[in-house]
Amino acid sequence: VAAIKGNEFIFQLLKRMKTVGYWTKYSTGSTFESINSLEINNAVINLPKEHEQNKVGKILSYMDHAITLHEEKKRQLERLKSALLQKMFANKSGYPVVRFEGFSDEWEQCKLSDISEKSYEKNTYNKYSTVLTNSAEYGIVKQRDFFDKDIANSSNISGYYVVRKNYFVYNPRISNQAKFGPINRNKLDESGIMSPLYLVFTVHDIDVSFLETLFQTTTWHRFMYQNGDTGARADRFAIKDSTFMSMPIKVPSLEEQHKLALAFQKLDQTITLHQRKLDLLKEQKKGFLQKMFV
Template identity: 55%
Template sequence: MNDTQAKYPQLRFKGFADPWEQCKLGDVAKITMGQSPNSKNYTDNPKDHILVQGNADMKDGQVHPRIWTTEITKIADKGDLILSVRAPVGDIGKTSYDVVIGRGVAAIKGNEFIFQLLKRMKTVGYWTKYSTGSTFESINSLEINNAVINLPKEHEQNKVGKILSYMDHAITLHEEKKRQLERLKSALLQKMFADKNGYPAVRFEGFSDEWEERKLSDLFIKGGSGGTPKSTNKDFYDGDIPFLGISDITKSNGFINNTEKHISSDGLNSSAAWIVSKGAISLAMYASVGKLAILNIDAATSQAFYNMIFDDYDLRDLVYQRLNKANELSEWNKLISTGTQSNLNADKVKNFQMYLPKNHDEIKLISTFFKKIDNAIALHQRKLDLLKEQKKGFLQKMFV
C-alpha cells in the first residue's frame, strides 16, 4: 500500500472516513492466465471439464457452459472472477463451476468489491491504453498484475460490494422477467393470429367465426413512403421537424418518442417527405427490413420507411402486432428485392396479405391483450434503465 497516494471516494457509507490506498491488482488478488487445451480434446460432453475461452462463454456476467474438454491446462475454481484478456478486453464475469480456462481469459481470486471494481475499470476504459493500436486487442499478465487500483479497508469493501451486488441482482431479475414476457408474447403471436386455414389456434371465449384475408392497404386511411432532402444543405437539416431514420427504429422498443435528426420546412419541401401524424405505424423497408414502430410524435421519415395512418386505433394495434409476427417469422424475406442492399418496396408492403377477425370486439380484445403485454415489457425496461443508470452513478462515485 502507498500512503502517499491515499484518496477518498465522492460517495461512501456513513461511519467510514479512512483514506483509500493505492496498490496493484496482483498484490491483493491471485491472477491465473489461461492456457488453451489442444482443440482435438474439445468435446460436447457435459461430463467433461467446462472450457472457458472468452466472452462467448459468458452471459449476463456468468459462465454459461458451451464447450467441454478432456484436457486440463489452467483452471479457475468455483466463485473465481473471469476476466476477458482478448477482444473484448476487460469484460468481467464469475464462474459457478470449476472450469478450464483458455488463453482468452484470466482467473482472478477476488471478493465482490474487486468484481465491481473491475466492472468499473471496463466502463471507464482503463484497459484501452494497453490495447489501442494493437493488431489484435489484448492485455497480458504483467499489465493485469500491475493494474493500479485503490482499496478501502476490508469492512468498507464488503459494504460497497454488497450494495452493488444487490443492484446487479435486481437488474438480472428485471432482465429475466422482461425476457419471459418477450418469449410469452412471441409464442402468443404465433397462436393468436390465424394462418391460411382462417382460424387461430388460441382465441378468446365466445368467438368462433372464420377470419378473413385482408390486404394491408385496405386497412389504413393514408399511407406512403417518405423522402430525404435533395442535398446536404445545412439549412435543410437545421430545423425542428423530427426526421425518422433507421437508427431511430433499430433502437426503439416499438414506439418513437424522439429522433436523432431534424429537418427544416425548406428541407421538407425539397423532398418527398411529409409530416406523418402521431399514432401512425412506420415500417422499415431498407436495412432493418420489417422493423416497425408506432410514432408518439409527428415526424417526417426518410424513404426507407412506409408509413400508415389509421382512423381505428384498435385495428391499428392489431395490425401492428400482426406485422410484428411477420417480422419475427421473417415473412418479409420472401418479398424483398435483392441487390446491393436487401429491401422492400411500397407496392409489396401495400399488398401484404393477412388474416384478421371480422368482429370488431375480437379485434379490440386481442389488441388490448397484447398492449398489456407490451406495457409490462416497457415497465421492466424502464426499471432496468433506471437501475442501470443508478448503478453507473454508484460506480462513478463510490470508487476512487
C-alpha cells in the same frame, strides 16, 4: 494497507478500472486487447478497511443480482410475446391456435387496401419540421432522438410525406429484426414528416392497435416473399406500392380485435416497465461505482 479479503469488492473494482479505461494504456494488440500479467500485478489500487470492502461488495453484488433478475424477466416476457404472436393470430386455416373464451368464428380475409389508403400528403411550404424515422427496434421515433442529430436536409423536406398520429409507415429497409422491413404506427402525440422512400398509409374500420400488433407477426411475410425482391440494394426490399396495398390479411370481429390489442398493450407495458427498472438500476450502479471507488 488494508487486507485484501473482499473478493466481491476486488471484482467490482477491476470492472470499474476497465470501464474507466485504466487497462487500455497497458494493452497490446489491435483486434483483441492483451495485458501483460506483470502490469496487472503492478496495478496501483486504493483499498478501504476490510469491513468497508465487504459492505461495498455486498451492495454492488445485490445490485448485479437485481439487474440479472430484471434482464431474465424481460427475456421471459419477450419470449412469451413471441409465442403468443404466433398462436393468437389466424394462420392459413383462418383460425388462431389460441383464442379468448367466447370467440370461435373464422377470421375474415380482406386486402390491406380494403381497410387502408395510401397517404400522398406532402410537407408543402415546410409546414412541419419534425423529421421521423421508422426503426425496426423502436418503432416510429423522432430522427433527432434516434441519431442524436438531424439527418434530413432541411432545404429539401417539402417533398417529405406528412405522418400524422396513428398513420402507418412501411420502411423497406431490411435488417435482422425486420426481414422484409418494419411496418409501424405513429404513436407520437404530434405530426411529423418522413422521406418519400417510405410508404405512408391511413387505416379505417379496424382497431389500429390490433393492426399494429398483427404487423409484428410473420403472417404477412409469405406475401412479401412471393411478391417482392431485395432489389439493387441488398439492404432494401423492393415491392410496388400497389402490390403492397393488395396484401391479404385476416381479421376477427372488432370485439376480438379490441381484446387482442389490449392484451398485447398490457404485455408491452410490462416489458417496458422492466426495461425502465433495468435502466434505472444500471444508472444507479454506475453512480455508486463513481462515488464508492477512489
